[in-house]
Amino acid sequence: MREIAHSVSESPDMREVFAGFIGRNGVFATKSFGRYLARLRGTIIRGRSIELATKDIHGAVWQVCGQAGREW
Known part of the structure; x- marks a missing residue:
């Protein structure tokens, strides 16, 4: 962020x-x-989705993943 x-x-x-x-x-x-x-987490749009990569006391890291959860 x-x-x-x-x-x-x-x-x-x-x-x-x-x-x-x-x-x-x-x-x-x-x-x-x-x-x-x-x-939006997990919503598939054009074969990709937003997923939570990590979360800790400092905040969250989000990533765009392709189909089957593979990082894009």
Whole structure:
């Protein structure tokens, strides 16, 4: 998430793509985006899905997987 948050803060194009996850303070809302990914978890779209790779006290790491759970 940090990488996405950094990209959003640096790039006008990324701000446009992730506009729905930018809070009133102008900062990327990582928790809100994480909840969004959690709702999509396991949903197959064009043969790929969002899956939780790891989760610890620092947060979660999400990945895009191909069919049968293989990392894309």
